[in-house]
Amino acid sequence: MLLDSLFARRLVVLTGKGGVGKSVVGASLALAARERGKRVLLVEVATPLEASRRLGGPPSHGRAVEVQPGLHALNLDPQGVMDEYVRHVVPIDLVARRILASPIYRRFFAAAPGLKELMVLGKIMVLEEARRRLSREPLYDLIVVDAPATGHGLAYLKVPLAASRAIPVGPIGHNARRILQLLRDPARTALVVVAAPEEMAVVEAVELFHAAEAEVDVVPQAVVLNGCHERRFSEAEEAEVLRLAKSEADGELQPGVPFPAAVRAARRQIRRRRLTRFYRDRLARTLDTPLVSLPFLFRETLGRDELRTLAGVLEAA
Amino acid sequence: MAPRRSPSARLETALAERHVLVACGSGGVGKTTTAAALALRAALAGRRVLVCTIDPSRRLATSLGKGSLSGRPRAIELKTMAPAQGGALYAMVLDVKGTFDALVLRHTQDAAARDRILKNRFYQQVSAALAGSHEYMAMEKLLELTKDDRFDLIVLDTPPTRHALDFLEAPDRLLGFLDVSVLRFFLRPYFKAGRLTVQVATRTGAVLLKLADRFMGLQFLQELSEFFLAFEGMYDGFRARAAEVQALLRSPSTGFVLVAGPQAPVLEEALYFHRRLLEKQMSFVGFVVNRVHTDPARERAARGATRARVAPGLAAKLTLTLREQQVLARVERQAIARLEVDTRERPVLVPELEQDVHDLRGLAAFAELVFPRGREEARAAGGSR
Numbered sequence: 080m081l082l083d084s085l086f087a088r089r090l091v092v093l094t095g096k097g098g099v100g101k102s103v104v105g106a107s108l109a110l111a112a113r114e115r116g117k118r119v120l121l122v123e124v125a126t127p128l129e130a131s132r133r134l135g136g137p138p139s140h141g142r143a144v145e146v147q148p149g150l151h152a153l154n155l156d157p158q159g160v161m162d163e164y165v166r167h168v169v170p171i172d173l174v175a176r177r178i179l180a181s182p183i184y185r186r187f188f189a190a191a192p193g194l195k196e197l198m199v200l201g202k203i204m205v206l207e208e209a210r211r212r213l214s215r216e217p218l219y220d221l222i223v224v225d226a227p228a229t230g231h232g233l234a235y236l237k238v239p240l241a242a243s244r245a246i247p248v249g250p251i252g253h254n255a256r257r258i259l260q261l262l263r264d265p266a267r268t269a270l271v272v273v274a275a276p277e278e279m280a281v282v283e284a285v286e287l288f289h290a291a292e293a294e295v296d297v298v299p300q301a302v303v304l305n306g307c308h309e310r311r312f313s314e315a316e317e318a319e320v321l322r323l324a325k326s327e328a329d330g331e332l333q334p335g336v337p338f339p340a341a342v343r344a345a346r347r348q349i350r351r352r353r354l355t356r357f358y359r360d361r362l363a364r365t366l367d368t369p370l371v372s373l374p375f376l377f378r379e380t381l382g383r384d385e386l387r388t389l390a391g392v393l394e395a396a
Numbered sequence: 397m398a399p400r401r402s403p404s405a406r407l408e409t410a411l412a413e414r415h416v417l418v419a420c421g422s423g424g425v426g427k428t429t430t431a432a433a434l435a436l437r438a439a440l441a442g443r444r445v446l447v448c449t450i451d452p453s454r455r456l457a458t459s460l461g462k463g464s465l466s467g468r469p470r471a472i473e474l475k476t477m478a479p480a481q482g483g484a485l486y487a488m489v490l491d492v493k494g495t496f497d498a499l500v501l502r503h504t505q506d507a508a509a510r511d512r513i514l515k516n517r518f519y520q521q522v523s524a525a526l527a528g529s530h531e532y533m534a535m536e537k538l539l540e541l542t543k544d545d546r547f548d549l550i551v552l553d554t555p556p557t558r559h560a561l562d563f564l565e566a567p568d569r570l571l572g573f574l575d576v577s578v579l580r581f582f583l584r585p586y587f588k589a590g591r592l593t594v595q596v597a598t599r600t601g602a603v604l605l606k607l608a609d610r611f612m613g614l615q616f617l618q619e620l621s622e623f624f625l626a627f628e629g630m631y632d633g634f635r636a637r638a639a640e641v642q643a644l645l646r647s648p649s650t651g652f653v654l655v656a657g658p659q660a661p662v663l664e665e666a667l668y669f670h671r672r673l674l675e676k677q678m679s680f681v682g683f684v685v686n687r688v689h690t691d692p693a694r695e696r697a698a699r700g701a702t703r704a705r706v707a708p709g710l711a712a713k714l715t716l717t718l719r720e721q722q723v724l725a726r727v728e729r730q731a732i733a734r735l736e737v738d739t740r741e742r743p744v745l746v747p748e749l750e751q752d753v754h755d756l757r758g759l760a761a762f763a764e765l766v767f768p769r770g771r772e773e774a775r776a777a778g779g780s781r
Contacts, residue, residue, distance in 0.1 A: 098424015098657065245518060278752035279428075311717065316710050328704040332711050338704040340693035341714040344721045347692070350750065377720035379727055 081301055081369050081396045086112055088269045089207050089217070090261065092224045093303075094233070094291075095273035096283040100305040103381055104273050104373065105225035106130040107389035113150040114390060117220040120151045120206060124199055124227045129154045135383050151219070153206075157195035160202045161188055196238035197251070200258045207261065233287060236262060236270075236295045262297055269300040276307055276358040285365050299368060303393075304359055307372040308351035320345045351375075371396040403682050403744045404767045407653070410681040411438040411549070414651045416542060416644070417681065418552045420564075421655035422665050426686035426746075429753050430655045431553035432460060433763040435485060436756065438549050442480035446541060449553035450490040450534050460487055460756065467491030469546070477760065486547065495533040503633035518623045530555040535641040542644060564645075564672065571638055651681035656735075656743075658688045658728035663735045670739050683743030684766060685732060690747050691725035692718060 085091050091108060093101050102123065109121040109130070120143060121130050129152065131139050136146025139154035146152050162179055169175040178184055188194060209218035226235045239258040246252035262268050270291060274284035284302060291297045312320060323342045330338050355372075363370055373392055376385050410417060411434060419431040428449055435447035446469050460472055469486040479485075497514065504510040513519050534554065541550050644650060652673055656666040666683060673680050706714070736742060746765045753762050 096424055097422065098662075278754050280424075311713055312710070316713070319706070319710065320714075323704070323706070330704045332704065332706070332715055336715050336718060337693050338714075340691075340695070341718040343692040343695065344718040345714050347721065348717050354752070377723050379723065 081371055082111055082115070082394060084369075085269050085271070085300060086115065086117065086221055088221070088265075088267055090203070090222050090224065090268040092226055092236075092262070092268060092270050093273055094226050094236070094270065094287060094299075096275075096280050096287075099273050099275040099280050100373075101273045102126065102130060102225050103133075103386070103389065104271075104303050104305055105223050106133055106386050107373070107393055108271075109150060109152075109221075109223045110134070110147075110386050111390035111393045112221045112223070113147065114394065116149070118149050118151075118218070120153060120219040120222045121225070122203060122206070122222060123152070123154045123225045125156055126154060126225070126227075130225075133382055133386060155199055155202060157199050158188065160198045161194070164198060164201070193238040193242055196235050197242055197255060197258070200235070200239060200262075201254055204254075204258050204261055207267075233290050233295060236291065236297065240295060262295070265298070265300075268297075270297050272299045272302045274302060274304050274358075274362065276304060276355040278358075281358045281362060284362065288366055288368070301369045301371060302362055302366060303371050303373060304355075304362065305373045306375040307355045307359070308348060308375055309355070309372075310352050311348055312345065317349055320349065369396075403742045407434075407682045407684075407744060408767055410651045410653075412441065412443070413649075414549065414681075415649040416538065416550050416552065416647075417651050417653055418554060418645075419653045419655055420554050420669060422662055425655050425657040425662060427655045428553050429759070429762060430653070430684050430686065430766075431551050432487075433753075433759045433766060434653070435487075435549070435551040436474075436759045437763040437767065438551075439474060439483045439485035440477060440479045440760075442483040443548040444482065444484045444486075444546060445549045445551065446486040446488065446544075446547040447551045447553065448488050448490060448534075448537065448541065450492070450530050450555040460759070465489045467494050469541075472756070474756075477756065490530075490534055490537055492530055492533045495537050499533075499536055499634075499637075513623070516623050535645070536637065539637070539641050539644055564676065571635065645678055646676070648679060651679045653681050654683050656683060656685050658685055658732060660727075660731040660734075663731050667735055667738055670741070680741075683735070683739075683741060684746060685735075685743045686746045687748045688732070688745045689721060689724045689728055691722050691729075693722065694725075 085108070093105050093108075095101050105121055105123070109119045112119045123130060129139055131137065131144055131146045131152035131154065134146040134150065134152065136144055136152060138144075139152055141154065141156045141159040143151040143153040165178055165184075166172075166175045169178060203222065203224060206219065207217075207222055210216065211218055239255045239262065242255035243252055243259055246255065262270075272284050272288050272291075274280045288299050288302070291299055320342060324346050328338060328342075332338050332341055359370065359372060371393060373389050376388070378385055417431075417434065419427050419434070421427045431449065432447055435445045439445040448469075449465075465487050467488060467490070469488045472485040472487055474483070474485055500513050501510060504513065531554070534552065538550065538552055541547065654666050654669055654673075656662050663685070670680060670683075732743065732745070744766055746762070749758075749762065749765070751758065751761075753759055
């Protein structure tokens with residue numbers, strides 16, 4: 080249901096505090112969209128742990144790679160995007176090359192405020208507009224963007240706004256305004272806030288949610304609560320576990336499974352699932368928006384199988 | 397090799413002796429909480445401590461309980477926690493824009509030049525957003541605070557960056573950007589003539605200029621040139637200040653605490669940061685790895701007499717629950733072991749907390765985990781873990 084609404088857009092942009100598992104949520108969403116038969120592009124920005132690797136594909140090297148039929152992953156390198164832009168606007172190859180090699184250009188790009196962000200968002204806009212040659216259908220049905228968590232979660236989204244104000248005329252200002260339009264258009268773009276069931280992450284998610292509306296004029300369409308622990312033991316069993324934890328009982332549940340350790344583990348599980356419920360309730364009370372929970376996965380690695388599991392949970396939400 | 401003191405003891409010594417501690421790490425690893433807990437620990441031990449965070453979402457305020465923090469140090473009430481004689485805790489958040497403005501004021505001689513910068517639209521839009529400005533201003537503020545004799549120890553929480561290393565490298569980038577000796581060469585003629593002239597030093601410069609005009613427009617370019625020209629007189633002051641900051645960061649009275657989580661990619665980042673710190677000859681104090689999931693079967697328990705009896709259904713669930721947590725603990729242990737091998741350092745491991753930290757009591761409880769009483773001695777005596 081939630082996916083019906085999200086996947087009706089062209090762009091799903093994820094935001095949230097660092098460490099909440101945004102990239103895993105992004106890859107799961109992309110996978111879920113592919114399962115529905117959509118042509119999907121998953122965009123990340125200069126991340127060392129690429130989704131394409133998680134999904135078993137080759138590294139992206141700044142180009143979209145098809146990691147599974149219909150599912151493409153692109154790890155954007157802002158400098159690469161900027162270079163590409165320069166080559167695009169400077170038709171004479173020799174001149175373009177000279178600019179690209181110039182130290183002024185390098186230094187300017189390294190620190191110019193918002194330029195990296197603007198270039199990355201501009202590239203995403205271009206990808207959104209890309210059409211197939213003959214059919215004129217969109218090259219990608221859906222683009223999932225894992226926006227980097229540098230600084231404030233909104234830093235990225237604020238850039239086009241600041242740029243459109245600072246640069247009133249010329250193509251850069253014009254493009255900044257077009258990017259802003261795309262981000263603000265609820266028919267084309269859905270902003271999704273990712274959180275985890277922890278105090279700081281929830282506080283930040285709520286702030287992010289309100290700030291997106293107040294400062295960028297974009298209303299987030301959903302909150303994904305990642306890493307949830309759900310009820311495993313019935314009420315009676317939980318009471319039993321808590322009673323056993325106080326007892327002196329010893330021995331093994333089965334060979335190699337010490338009983339006291341298992342009870343300790345169960346107590347932890349109970350505590351975590353209570354925290355999950357506490358924070359989920361708080362989010363539900365505070366924010367008037369669809370809320371989806373993804374389970375915490377106790378696995379060695381988060382690879383294709385795990386992402387498919389999460390995609391299934393999203394699909395059922 | 398240095399004697400194998402316990403990592404907590406080394407951190408404790410740093411809290412007692414250093415003047416500045418910088419907490420670094422990638423986003424979401426509990427850096428702010430760690431910084432606040434270390435500061436509280438030192439304050440309770442009798443030092444006058446300031447904890448400063450760079451925090452657009454005011455997380456420090458959350459973990460220090462209540463009230464809002466501002467750009468000025470504010471005393472935190474510690475009475476109920478019985479600090480040692482003289483101990484006090486102050487907290488503040490970095491006001492990036494305010495610090496930048498203050499910096500401009502300090503480095504400009506005449507009012508006209510000052511107004512030119514402060515009223516410049518480019519400056520207004522970007523001074524808080526300039527790449528590296530958070531990091532640069534954090535260091536600028538730090539320098540100022542070290543001269544404030546109200547504080548014996550300053551604990552600096554660093555901006556949440558994707559890559560922890562950005563903190564050390566951002567100031568160089570910002571200086572590179574403001575280095576008008578490079579930039580003016582294509583912006584200055586613009587400003588002087590008010591339109592594109594042919595008096596540009598090189599052909600590349602001319603092409604860049606033409607491009608800039610086409611893509612950003614004359615008005616913006618003028619604002620931009622004004623900004624750089626206004627900064628021209630300040631650049632030397634900036635650079636001198638930056639050199640002072642570098643000296644402060646390299647000083648033996650400054651130490652770096654690297655905060656991480658137990659996940660392999662986060663630890664890799666910490667490892668890389670550690671290497672760079674050593675290369676830059678900055679003083680590494682220790683790793684703190686937060687939210688470590690311990691293996692329930694490895695924790696000591698009193699051996700009871702009775703044999704456990706539970707229903708088969710519950711037994712199966714208990715077994716599954718234990719197995720899951722053991723997998724997680726094993727994965728994390730392996731990742732931490734790699735860090736230990738690569739750095740020859742033992743990190744302080746902070747187990748996942750029973751409760752989230754959102755007040756002073758929580759911070760104190762967190763500090764207890766960083767500096768466990770008695771456990772370290774037992775560990776040292778046992779010789780192994």
